[in-house]
Amino acid sequence: MLAKIRRMHFRDGVPLRDIARQTGLSRNTIRRWLREPSASEPKFARRVSNSVVDPWSEQLRLWLVADTRRTRRERRSATQMYEDLRAAGYDGSYDRVSAFVRNWKKERDSGAQRGAFIPLAFEYGEAFQFDWSCEYVFIGGLRRRVEVAHMKLAASRAFWLVAYPTQSHEMLFDAHARAFVALGGIPRRGIYDNMKTAVDKVGPGKERAINARFHAxxxxxxxxxxxxxxAAGWEKGIVEKNVQDRRRQIWHDAIGIRWESLEVLNIWLAERCQQAWKQLRHPQWPELSVEDALADERPRLMQVPKPFDGYIEKPVRVSPTSLVHLDRNRYSVPTEYAHHIVSLRSYPTYISLVADGVEIARHPRSFDRYQTFYDWRHYIALVERKPGALRNGAPFLTMPEPMLRLQRHLLRQTGGDRVMVQVLAATPVHGLEAVLVAVELALESGRPSGDHVLNILARLKSQSVHSGDGVRTAITLKVEPLADVYRYERLRVTRDQEDGHVE
Structure with missing residues (x-):
């Protein structure tokens, strides 16, 4: 319009009245434009329009400022802020909230210097990236810190998450075993940061003193x-971004759930990872989902062998009370190994105690502190020599309920502790299940005793010996023999008649 007005006035000599009539503009406006020294486009004030998010702008700004003082793990995403606003009464769309957050961050970062990076590309089956993250969830009614292992294939972008109590070696090995099975194969390279469970010493350049167990x-x-x-986390930026994305998506939901145990949490994490594969699009090929890309990558992965026996072993001395210490907890071993040195092998879910290459005890592993875990069968050999310790022996408080009832009954009698020791000594011989059955049958009789229990055990053992099938032969009977006990009565009567007297 400005160019048209200038042509009509300066080139064609059209009066202002006619220009105003033809363009519909006022003569004052036309006169002001013609007085401009140059023919640049005029600038107008930006129109200010009200937005549905304006009444909530101050609240959003306070949240964003508060998040700048929090750690990255605890910062809220735009989606979380949108859900909080909806709960407070906001009836607008997510796009308005997202635009506000985006503009606020743009203004904040306008003067900051930001680094530039080179995008990376990987072939199928070439590499995976691994990292840890620290999260908080409610397990067993308590807010607990968990360490989450993230493994992500660099090409297909498929990922796997497993939560652990710590970042120790056995957790690292178990995370690899689970992830390789879930992803369906093993790439040729693994990319890590310089975590202590993998690197003993960082040398100049790329020199590393790799941990022996990790190398194995x-x-x-x-x-x-x-x-x-x-300090070059961008070299494994794919898994670094995975930590941030999963924190906004999966862990935002996990925090609001009360979990019974860590095993239940890991089952839920596995389901959410598989769901995300179907929903997420591949960043380089948007027409493919992550699940489709993983299906293309699996044929190029190495096959998964049997899991690596990822235990951590250390020698420990057994105490005079036949206990070993691990992480401020105590676990029992058979009493014949008291004062001996045994090998303690730590696994993610249990511990194994080995002597002379043979496993002598196994316990579920606890990550609480100052707990004692007994196996009362470890103390049977010692209580045979010291039956008086049975009355207040702490390990025997963990016996099954039927045996505790039998113990309470026998200890009321004189010498009942020695009788109870005889019952306990039968456990290594006959097995715990058989002894429990005998104890329950003896209790049902109303007057249980040690001899009664041992008698039932002997009868159960004899039944099990004779309960097998008969001898198999090629000969078959046409007429099965019948049991007839009355024939013995007939024989007795005939003999009495021959003797001439009746008994």
Whole structure:
């Protein structure tokens, strides 16, 4: 319009009255434009329009400022803020909230210097990236800190999450075993940061003193470990971004659930990972989902062997009370190993105690503190020599309920502790299940005793011996013999008649 007005006035000599009539503009407006020294486009004030998010802008701004003082793990996403606003009465769309957050961050970062990075590309089956993250969830009614292992394939972008109490070696090995099975194969390289469970010492450049057990795991699965430079997390940026994305999505939901145990949480995490594969689009090929890309990558992955036996072993001395210590907890072993040195092998869910290459005890592993875990069968050999310790022996408080009832009954009698020891001594011989059956039958009789229990055990054992099938032969009977006990009565009467007298 400005160019048209200038042509009509300066080139064609059209009066202002006619220009106003033809363009519909006022003569004052036309006169002001013609007085401009240059023919640049005029600038107008930006129209200010009210937005549905304006009444909530101050609240959003306070939340964003507060998040800048929190750690990355605890910061809220735009989706979480949108859900909180809806709960407070906001009836607008998510797009308005997202635009407000985006504009606020843009203004904040307008003067900051931000780094530039080179995008990376990986072939199918080439590499995976691994990292840990720290999260908080409610387990067993308490808010607990868990360490989450993240493994992500660099090409297909399929990922797997497993939660653990700590970042120790046995947890690291178990995380690899689970992830390789879930992803369906093993890439040729693994990319890590310089975590202490993998690197004993960081040298100049790419020199690393790799942990011996970690190196053994890499040799078992046949992949080559590769470590980033110091403070260079962008070298494994795919899994770093996975930590942030899963924190906003999966862990935002996990925090609001009360979990019974860590095992239940990991089952839920596995389901959510598989759901995300179907929902997420591949960043390089948007027409494919992550699940489709994983199906293309699996044929190029190495096969998964049997899981690596990822235990951590250390020698421990058994105390005079036949206990070993681990992480401020105590676990029992058979009393014949008291004062001996045994090997303690730590697994993610249990511990195994080994002497001379033979496992002598196994307990579920606890990550609480100052707990004692007894197996009362470990103390049977000692209580045979010291039956008086049975009355107040702490290990025997963990016996099954039928045996505790029998103990309470026998200890009311003189010498009842020695009788109870005889019953306990039958456990290694006959097995715990058989002894429990005998004890329950003896209790049902109303007058249980040690001899009664041992008698029932002997009868149960004889029945089990004779309960097998008969001898198999090629000969078959045409007429099965019948049991007739009355024939013995007939024989007795005939003999009495021959003797001439009746008994």
């Amino acid at each position: 795991m890499c040799g078992h699965y046949l992949f080559e470990p590769e470590f980033c430079n110091r």
